[in-house]
Amino acid sequence: MSSSILLELTRRYLEPHRHYHTLEHIAHMLEGAALAARSEGHAxxxxxxxxxxxxxAVYDPRALDNEEKSAALAVAMLRAEGREEAFISRVERIVLDTKQHVPSIPLSHAVIDADLQTLALPWEGYLKIGALIRREYAFVDDAQWRQGRARFFSQWLQRERIYHTPWGLQLESQARSNLARTVAGEA
Known part of the structure; x- marks a missing residue:
């Protein structure tokens, strides 16, 4: 990654409206994705x-197209850096897959599992992450927030599985417990 891309992305993750979607989130994701990839037998x-x-990279809690804009930013910046089109296309696909957290290519498995690893934190850690995300959505009133989370997480509980790698599958039970408690109104 060039220094200009690194500087631009760092600037974005330091934006003042971010409380969870920060550089710390990226660091945790890189750690988790490495573990997830290793569990699949590769680096x-x-x-x-x-x-x-x-x-x-593009994060506006009021918008519904953050992943699309983030993918477009990746394409533009990686092209400007002279990366190969096949490489750019794979990065774009993985970024887009983080919207619904459904992998369309195998390379998405580890990234998606890493993005969702906080769902499986011990309850107190899960609550802390939830509070940080809540701060990003301060414009939503409490009743709407609780209803929206319950609806969103109910859909997650209906999935056959949340995670896609052997590492991620070890997180499945705790994540489902946390989501069920959230849907039940405990968070």
Whole structure:
């Protein structure tokens, strides 16, 4: 990654409206993605590293197209850096897959699992992350916030599985417990 891309992404992750989607989130994701990739028998690929960095580069809690804008930013910046089109296309695909957290290519597995690892934190840690995300959505009133989270997490509980790598599958039970408690109104 060039210094100009690194500086631009760092600037974005330091934006004042971010409380969870910060450089710390990126660091945790890089750690988790490396573990997830290793559990699949390979090292984290350069495309996966780039996708982690770019996946929340554009973050406006009021918008519904953050991932699309983040993917477009990745394409533009990586083209300007002279990266190969196939590489750029894979990064773009992984970033777009983080929107619904459904992998369309195998390279997305580790990145998606890393993005969702906080769902499986011990309850107190899960609550702390929830509070940081709540700060990003301060414009939403409490009743709407609780209803929206319950609806969103109910959909997650209906999935056959949340995680896609052997590492991620170890997180499944705790994540489902946390989500069920959230849907039940405990968070």
């Amino acid at each position: 984290l690929a350069d495309e996966q590293i780039m996708a982690v960095w770019f996946h929340d």
